[in-house]
Amino acid sequence: MLNAVRKLRKQISFPRIVLIVFLTAVGVFMLIPIIFLFNHAFKPLNELFAYPPTILVKQPTWRNFEQLLLSSTAGLVPFTRYLFNSAVISAIATGAVILVSTMAGYVLSKHRFHFKTMIMGLILISLMFAPETVAIPRYLVISGLGLKDTYFAHILPFLASPLAVFLMRQFIDQIPASLTEAAKLDGASDMYIFTKIIIPLTAPAVATVSIITFQAVYLDVETSTFFMTKETMKTLAYYATALVVNVPGVAATSLAAAIGLIMFLPNLIMFLLFQRKMIQTMLHSGVK
Amino acid sequence: MGSVTFNHVYKYYKGEPEPSVNDFHLEVADGEFLVMVGPSGCGKSTTLRMLAGLEEVSQGDIYIDDKYMNYVSPKNRDIAMVFQNYALYPNLSVYENMALGLQLHKVAKSDIDLRVNRAAKMLEISHFLTKKPSQLSGGQKQRVALGRALVREPQVFLMDEPLSNLDAKLRTQTRMEISKLHNQLKTTMVYVTHDQTEAMTMGTRIVVMKDGKIQQVAAPQTLYDYPNNLFVAGFIGTPQMNFMNGSIVSIDDEYYFDSKRVRLKIPPFYYPHIRSAKANLRQIVMGIRPEYILCEDWALESYSDWKVSAVVDMREPMGSNTFLYTSFGKDTLIVRTEAHTAVQAGDAITIVLRMDKAHFFDQESGVSLTAKGEYA
Numbered sequence: 001m002l003n004a005v006r007k008l009r010k011q012i013s014f015p016r017i018v019l020i021v022f023l024t025a026v027g028v029f030m031l032i033p034i035i036f037l038f039n040h041a042f043k044p045l046n047e048l049f050a051y052p053p054t055i056l057v058k059q060p061t062w063r064n065f066e067q068l069l070l071s072s073t074a075g076l077v078p079f080t081r082y083l084f085n086s087a088v089i090s091a092i093a094t095g096a097v098i099l100v101s102t103m104a105g106y107v108l109s110k111h112r113f114h115f116k117t118m119i120m121g122l123i124l125i126s127l128m129f130a131p132e133t134v135a136i137p138r139y140l141v142i143s144g145l146g147l148k149d150t151y152f153a154h155i156l157p158f159l160a161s162p163l164a165v166f167l168m169r170q171f172i173d174q175i176p177a178s179l180t181e182a183a184k185l186d187g188a189s190d191m192y193i194f195t196k197i198i199i200p201l202t203a204p205a206v207a208t209v210s211i212i213t214f215q216a217v218y219l220d221v222e223t224s225t226f227f228m229t230k231e232t233m234k235t236l237a238y239y240a241t242a243l244v245v246n247v248p249g250v251a252a253t254s255l256a257a258a259i260g261l262i263m264f265l266p267n268l269i270m271f272l273l274f275q276r277k278m279i280q281t282m283l284h285s286g287v288k
Numbered sequence: 289m290g291s292v293t294f295n296h297v298y299k300y301y302k303g304e305p306e307p308s309v310n311d312f313h314l315e316v317a318d319g320e321f322l323v324m325v326g327p328s329g330c331g332k333s334t335t336l337r338m339l340a341g342l343e344e345v346s347q348g349d350i351y352i353d354d355k356y357m358n359y360v361s362p363k364n365r366d367i368a369m370v371f372q373n374y375a376l377y378p379n380l381s382v383y384e385n386m387a388l389g390l391q392l393h394k395v396a397k398s399d400i401d402l403r404v405n406r407a408a409k410m411l412e413i414s415h416f417l418t419k420k421p422s423q424l425s426g427g428q429k430q431r432v433a434l435g436r437a438l439v440r441e442p443q444v445f446l447m448d449e450p451l452s453n454l455d456a457k458l459r460t461q462t463r464m465e466i467s468k469l470h471n472q473l474k475t476t477m478v479y480v481t482h483d484q485t486e487a488m489t490m491g492t493r494i495v496v497m498k499d500g501k502i503q504q505v506a507a508p509q510t511l512y513d514y515p516n517n518l519f520v521a522g523f524i525g526t527p528q529m530n531f532m533n534g535s536i537v538s539i540d541d542e543y544y545f546d547s548k549r550v551r552l553k554i555p556p557f558y559y560p561h562i563r564s565a566k567a568n569l570r571q572i573v574m575g576i577r578p579e580y581i582l583c584e585d586w587a588l589e590s591y592s593d594w595k596v597s598a599v600v601d602m603r604e605p606m607g608s609n610t611f612l613y614t615s616f617g618k619d620t621l622i623v624r625t626e627a628h629t630a631v632q633a634g635d636a637i638t639i640v641l642r643m644d645k646a647h648f649f650d651q652e653s654g655v656s657l658t659a660k661g662e663y664a
């Protein structure tokens with residue numbers, strides 16, 4: 001009882017109140033763009049062009065989304081095609097990156113083999129290159145392999161993700177070796193250990209890698225710009241940036257408002273979904 | 289059945305100049321409780337892990353039940369291991385933890401249920417079979433880990449410091465439980481620890497290791513009574529055996545232990561050992577355990593040949609008896625006496641060194657001149 005009171009008093013000390021007030025202010029400030037985004041997407045034309053601009057919408061309407069759905073580039077490729085491309089590519093790339101990075105992380109962490117340190121070193125070095133620096137070699141490789149205008153060009157470059165492998169290895173390193181050894185003595189195969197013991201324990205890292213990868217793929221414009229000559233193979237992110245150029249007049253503003261929200265929503269959903277999972281798994285994983 | 293043979297086994301880790309396990313040669317009989325002790329880094333775990341198949345054997349052979357094991361994978365060695373940090377699968381329930389090994393070995397479901405429940409009853413963990421490991425206390429986790437090994441009904445149990453994460457009381461309790469289990473099951477156990485109490489109380493035989501080498505293999509009492517060398521003599525027993533440098537001199541066909549301060553007569557039954565010893569008699573270490581240094585009146589009368597005087601530096605009451613730390617020249621001699629002794633720190637007292645219980649070691653090699661215990 002006394003303890004509880006003391007604890008409470010400790011919690012509501014003056015510096016703590018200041019901290020909470022300050023953090024709340026920062027939080028609200030950071031929320032403003034998101035609130036604006038949501039409201040903006042539902043504004044009718046006159047509100048979109050209102051001066052001074054308002055944050056909140058007065059007469060919400062679905063008109064912007066209707067227009068977006070019906071819109072198309074140069075009257076040929078419909079908006080839904082871009083949406084479809086983005087959905088397929090993001091889903092496959094995220095899944096594939098998780099598969100590859102967890103497997104690589106497991107082997108690099110829990111197996112002994114020749115040149116292991118060298119391989120890990122190479123992965124670390126490749127972490128240091130900014131994507132722009134490898135744009136030209138990447139172009140040469142992709143066009144050399146004849147992958148231009150295919151989904152492979154969208155997915156394969158993301159697959160080799162040193163960051164994801166590195167994160168996974170670091171995370172799997174925390175799982176005690178005795179756990180995999182106990183499983184080995186119990187008669188578990190490598191595949192069994194990987195799927196039934198390692199994967200359930202790496203859920204937080206998987207969540208992190210999914211968020212990072214999904215964002216990178218979903219927001220990627222370069223691939224569509226450089227490797228896709230066919231309009232039908234380009235993604236939503238490309239469409240969003242090209243909108244202003246391709247669509248004439250005031251319609252562009254209306255479409256931009258809607259597409260802004262659509263580009264943002266999946267990220268938000270992913271984040272909310274995995275953030276909770278992340279905290280949950282960290283609390284109950286029993287690793288620590 | 290569950291016999292184990294190490295045939296001159298070596299382990300060289302990459303990048304280490306010295307072998308971590310050096311010529312480990314030993315036979316473990318079926319049903320034996322073998323304890324390996326030694327200071328940190330002496331190669332106990334490495335030896336155990338080679339037996340488990342978790343570590344490659346660099347040189348030499350390992351047999352379990354007379355079958356050559358060097359290249360057999362861990363799961364086919366018919367062994368079960370208990371780890372120091374329990375190594376329970378965090379995402380599985382207690383029941384699933386215990387059942388997994390059996391499932392993977394394709395044991396029938398009804399049989400698994402039977403075995404898990406029997407082991408659970410034995411270890412008194414039946415009431416939390418559905419819990420997750422994170423919901424258990426350290427002692428409970430360790431019992432589950434034991435249970436997981438138990439249900440496998442292996443030929444050999446391997447345990448690597450299974451009790452070192454438990455508090456003192458729980459450790460004593462679990463120690464007795466493991467001993468009891470061994471008495472019931474009569475399965476071969478190889479048990480690694482650096483706790484000599486565990487070694488002395490549990491083992492039917494103890495292997496003392498140092499720097500990857502076996503120092504001595506013997507039954508607990510033999511090890512205590514007849515240590516082979518200085519290291520074993522100092523390692524086994526708390527407080528440590530008392531050591532004193534000196535020489536052995538012969539005067540009129542009698543042998544005496546001679547240090548700068550005293551000359552003590554050595555009892556005649558040691559003479560054959562001393563004569564046949566290949567040691568430099570001028571450089572000898574004499575060792576006497578604290579319980580064989582006496583300060584009671586009766587002892588001063590009975591052993592009047594072996595009296596010396598010393599000064600008490602410190603008094604350490606342990607409850608059941610008291611240890612007196614006395615200085616005798618440069619040496620400190622620990623005397624074990626009765627709990628309620630009137631002797632106080634600062635007192636000058638007369639003590640008896642029971643030379644009939646003394647050990648003599650060659651200073652240079654550390655080898656005992658007098659040990660009668662078996663040698664590895």
Ligand SMILES: Nc1ncnc2c1ncn2[C@@H]1O[C@H](COP(=O)(O)OP(=O)(O)OP(=O)(O)O)[C@@H](O)[C@H]1O
Binds near residue numbers: 332335
């Ligand atoms: N994976 C490894 N790579 C290189 N050297 C190792 C490895 N594992 C152990 N060693 C070395 O081998 C020696 C023996 O180690 P081991 O773990 O067998 O000691 P131990 O007797 O079990 O000690 P402890 O009581 O601390 O557990 C040590 O010197 C250690 O540095």
Ligand SMILES: [Mg+2]
Binds near residue numbers: 332333334448
């Ligand atoms: Mg060890």
